[in-house]
Amino acid sequence: MTDRSATFNILKLVKIVSLSLLFVVLVCFVAATLRTLTFDVNAGLQLAHWEKTNNIASDINQHQRNELLENFREAIRIPTMSTTKTQLNITALGEFDSLLRKVFPTVFSSHLVQHEVVANYSHLFWVPGSDLALVPYMLLAHIDVVPADENDGWEAPPFSAKEMDGFIYGRGTIDNKQSVMGILQALEYLLIRGYSPQRGFFIGLGHDEEVSGLQGAMNIVKVLKKKGVQLAFILDEGLAVLDGVISGLQGPAALIGISEKGKATVKLSVFKAPGHSSMPPRESSIGILAGAVKRLEDNPMPILFGEGPERRTFEHLAHRFGLPIKFVMSNMWLFSPLIGRVMERSPDTNAFLRTTTAVTMFNSGVKVNVLPSLAEAYVNLRIHPAQTVQEVLEFIQSTVGDERVKIELVDGFDPLPVSSYDETSFGFQTIKKTLLDQFPQVTVAPGLCIGNTDSRHYTDLTKDIYRFTPTWIRPGDTQRFHGINERISKENYEELVVFYFNLIQNCDIKELPSPHSAGHEL
Numbered sequence: 197m198t199d200r201s202a203t204f205n206i207l208k209l210v211k212i213v214s215l216s217l218l219f220v221v222l223v224c225f226v227a228a229t230l231r232t233l234t235f236d237v238n239a240g241l242q243l244a245h246w247e248k249t250n251n252i253a254s255d256i257n258q259h260q261r262n263e264l265l266e267n268f269r270e271a272i273r274i275p276t277m278s279t280t281k282t283q284l285n286i287t288a289l290g291e292f293d294s295l296l297r298k299v300f301p302t303v304f305s306s307h308l309v310q311h312e313v314v315a316n317y318s319h320l321f322w323v324p325g326s327d328l329a330l331v332p333y334m335l336l337a338h339i340d341v342v343p344a345d346e347n348d349g350w351e352a353p354p355f356s357a358k359e360m361d362g363f364i365y366g367r368g369t370i371d372n373k374q375s376v377m378g379i380l381q382a383l384e385y386l387l388i389r390g391y392s393p394q395r396g397f398f399i400g401l402g403h404d405e406e407v408s409g410l411q412g413a414m415n416i417v418k419v420l421k422k423k424g425v426q427l428a429f430i431l432d433e434g435l436a437v438l439d440g441v442i443s444g445l446q447g448p449a450a451l452i453g454i455s456e457k458g459k460a461t462v463k464l465s466v467f468k469a470p471g472h473s474s475m476p477p478r479e480s481s482i483g484i485l486a487g488a489v490k491r492l493e494d495n496p497m498p499i500l501f502g503e504g505p506e507r508r509t510f511e512h513l514a515h516r517f518g519l520p521i522k523f524v525m526s527n528m529w530l531f532s533p534l535i536g537r538v539m540e541r542s543p544d545t546n547a548f549l550r551t552t553t554a555v556t557m558f559n560s561g562v563k564v565n566v567l568p569s570l571a572e573a574y575v576n577l578r579i580h581p582a583q584t585v586q587e588v589l590e591f592i593q594s595t596v597g598d599e600r601v602k603i604e605l606v607d608g609f610d611p612l613p614v615s616s617y618d619e620t621s622f623g624f625q626t627i628k629k630t631l632l633d634q635f636p637q638v639t640v641a642p643g644l645c646i647g648n649t650d651s652r653h654y655t656d657l658t659k660d661i662y663r664f665t666p667t668w669i670r671p672g673d674t675q676r677f678h679g680i681n682e683r684i685s686k687e688n689y690e691e692l693v694v695f696y697f698n699l700i701q702n703c704d705i706k707e708l709p710s711p712h713s714a715g716h717e718l
């Protein structure tokens with residue numbers, strides 16, 4: 197995928213809009229009799245004066261700047277790779293535990309913080325608040341990373357944390373050690389500066405998120421459930437600040453994930469009697485399976501753009517586009533099929549439109565002169581919020597359309613519920629306020645998280661789960677997630693520390709200001 201394909205190609209959209217003009221004008225006349233067309237669907241969500249909560253300033257001196265960066269680089273150098281559910285680098289996980297205790301001595305010794313190791317390598321912190329009437333919240337991040345091979349084309353070894361041109365390179369720099377270290381570094385500085393929270397909060401650091409969080413996140417949830425904990429909201433990894441990624445948009449957009457896609461892993465298999473390769477049948481098990489896989493790739497799942505939370509993203513961003521895009525985005529009920537056609541052309545925007553189908557494993561054969569008995573393929577599908585695992589399975593069944601191909605669901609779950617994001621949503625608005633104080637140039641919008649996170653295990657503890665880190669993603673950066681040359685700028689890592697430092701303090705507010713009183717825009 198090129199930088200160019202990673203951007204939402206606005207020129208193509210303009211071209212299509214022009215070509216469709218006659219059609220659109222006609223449709224508009226008819227439709228306007230039934231629905232209202234608008235020029236600016238979401239020109240301003242206003243909230244009133246925010247009670248002052250940031251009593252401790254987030255200034256960082258040169259010594260701290262060096263210190264926080266060195267702590268982060270040490271974290272990147274530890275290869276905490278998860279390869280499969282049973283292949284974790286437990287030596288590295290042990291080292292990571294020691295690192296946390298070494299670089300965050302105040303967090304581990306403060307009488308304000310309770311700490312517990314869960315499932316050997318995950319961490320749960322509890323910082324009780326002074327006001328017991330305030331419902332606690334929780335910050336999540338994960339310690340493990342996906343594997344990385346230097347020979348894939350890394351410009352710096354993936355566990356070197358090498359600094360180049362103001363960036364730290366390494367596996368985990370944006371997924372997700374920036375949050376692990378950023379959250380604890382912020383807490384360390386808050387405690388050193390005498391902070392004690394009014395609203396209690398938990399911090400959960402999973403050690404096996406990249407292989408589904410069955411040990412870490414699931415056991416942390418068990419511990420919390422035993423204690424009868426309910427949470428005001430959760431903030432986990434997920435979406436980011438997109439700068440220049442959505443072309444045509446004026447300024448950067450911070451997308452806060454209010455839901456995440458579901459997942460299904462489906463195994464396709466074909467069995468045929470083995471035999472001598474000198475007398476092959478007309479169709480082999482491999483050939484039959486390859487045909488099935490090809491049909492799946494040739495027939496993607498339907499475009500569902502506009503039927504899930506991604507619709508809200510564009511409605512929130514509409515006022516930051518120029519005409520005619522602003523008009524198109526403000527009237528999604530009319531234009532979503534058109535936008536969908538444009539967005540499906542690039543893999544990263546396609547992911548927001550539909551259930552995606554990825555063939556990730558294909559195995560068969562043991563010897564060149566033996567007809568293989570078994571051919572197997574694994575298909576990994578990420579389910580759009582308007583579909584279910586069951587519907588996806590039925591679609592696969594009918595697309596494959598060959599009874600010789602056995603179709604089995606290996607594992608799967610439906611898309612996650614949509615969290616609140618209106619003017620009364622405590623979690624969403626507090627995250628938004630913290631972001632806008634720090635990055636006033638950013639437009640904040642709800643979004644759909646296209647990958648899965650540990651937070652999906654926490655749905656019994658809260659109805660409001662947000663997936664976001666203030667990591668700046670610029671054109672070309674989306675491929676760095678699980679790819680080569682994963683990196684973060686030194687400045688951005690420092691911004692993350694400041695963000696969590698301020699967020700924790702902002703959460704001390706008892707309740708949101710009334711949305712109807714005048715003043716400060718959120």
Ligand SMILES: CCCCCCCC/C=C\CCCCCCCC(=O)N[C@@H](CC(N)=O)C(=O)O
Nearest residue numbers: 405406408434435436544545647648649650674
């Ligand atoms: C409006 C469209 C613009 C397109 C821009 C794309 C923005 C991409 C920004 C962030 C990338 C998303 C990364 C999400 C976190 C994924 C976490 C993850 O890797 N999870 C694994 C493991 C698991 N828990 O299942 C996964 O396989 O999903």
Ligand SMILES: [Zn+2]
Nearest residue numbers: 338371372433
């Ligand atoms: Zn992650």
Ligand SMILES: [Zn+2]
Nearest residue numbers: 342371406678
């Ligand atoms: Zn990941």
